[in-house]
Amino acid sequence: MATLKDVAKLACVDVSTVSRALNNTSYVHPDTKARIFAAVKELSYQPNLLAKGLRQGKRNTIGVVIPRLIMTVFAEITQGIEEEARKHGYATLICHTEDSPKVEKECLNRLRNGFIDGLIIAGTGRNTRLVRDIHSSGLACTQIVRKQDSLISSVVVDYKACGYEAVRYLASKGCREIGLINGSMQLTPYRDRYEGYRKALAELGLSETSAVSPQPASVHSLEYGYDCTLELLGTNPKLDAIIAAADVQGIGALRALKEQGRRPEQIRVISLTGHIIGGMLETAMTSMEMPAHEIGVKAALMTIEEIDSPEEHKAGPRHLVYQSSLVEREST
Known part of the structure; x- marks a missing residue:
């Protein structure tokens, strides 16, 4: 060589x-x-970029900790992170945790002791003290999708507005028995969506029918959406709409409804986290879509800016909130 x-x-x-x-x-x-x-x-x-980085005290690498890539919005967010990081000469190390606090802790400890200059994380909320400690040690940190700590910069979505607007939209279609498939209330997006859902129902004088996962890891599956739909139907036979927290749940819901002989015009389905696959289904799914790629790009930029800022000029935490946009398709 x-x-x-x-x-x-x-x-x-x-x-x-x-x-x-x-x-x-x-x-x-x-x-x-x-x-x-x-x-x-x-x-x-x-x-030898590694040797160069060690001499300069810089590794030109960003760690990314996310729950899952397969059939989730995190795939598009991560692509945005990688593309923007590459433009600025940074590589990425990706860890997925399946929302296990134990796995997340292991990933964080490996990354902090390895060769990264910054961290981008969609955390479980169970290792907030560790993330804060990593940030205090000098590593740049940015939270994505889930804001757990106000002392660390974040790029998120207005989830309350997302849940609220989905209910109002379905109500405008004549729906009065609107069910919600949600996730763990320990995670901010699910908790905020639920609050928006309840607020809209209260304003409209409608009653609640919801299914919430007791285990955070299970929400990222088709089976969970399928099982929750059957639970909703059992709880409220008059159900005429279902709001799913994520497309993967909505796909499971559509399968369950088809097997139960329910047509889209009988029970409308909308996802609160749009994914590209939703538009390619046999019954294309209506969704409240977050600007996932843009979130990834912005998170990468904020992290790199923090890495490159001199210690004496470090800015305080920044919190960016995006809005979701309704994409109407066949499922409603």
Whole structure:
């Protein structure tokens, strides 16, 4: 493998000149720089980025801790993070936890002791003290989707408004028995959606029918949406609409309704977390869609800005709240 010395020898310059040219830290004559880059190409020289990062006290890597990638909005968010981080010369290390506090804690401890400059996390809320400790140690931190700690920057969505608007929309379609498939009330998005749902029902004089998971990890499954739909139907046979917290739950709900012989015009279904797959189903699903890719991009930018800010100029936490937008499809 070629070294910096090999490049310097072939370009007929000293090692420090090669270093200055490659890092663009000071002026190098254009002709000299051209010889150096020609030597780099001829020798297929690859700089040791890890050693460089250690010398500079920087790893150019961001850790990303999320519940799950498969069939969730976190896949699109993570893609936004990766694309934006790459533009700024950063790599990403991704950990998924299935919303297990134990797994999350293990991931956080590995990342903090490894080679990362910053952390982006959609946490369970059970390791808030550890995340705060990691942030206090000098690592940049940004919360996504779930804001657990007001002392750490966050990029989230107005979930109360999301739940509220979904109920009002279904009511405008003539629905009066509106059920909710939700997640653990320990997690902010599910708790806030429920509050928005209840507020709208109260204003309209409607009664509540909801199914809430006792186990956070189970909400990310088709089976959970399927089982909750059967529970809702058993609780309220007059049900004429279902709000699902996420598309994966909504897909399970649509399957259960089909097996029960219920048509879309009989029981309308809407998801509160739109995913691209929802629009490709046999019965395309209406959803309140969050700007997932944009959330990922913004989270990456905020984290990189914190990493690059001098210690004496570090800004306080920033909290960005996006709005969801209604995309109407066949399920309503």
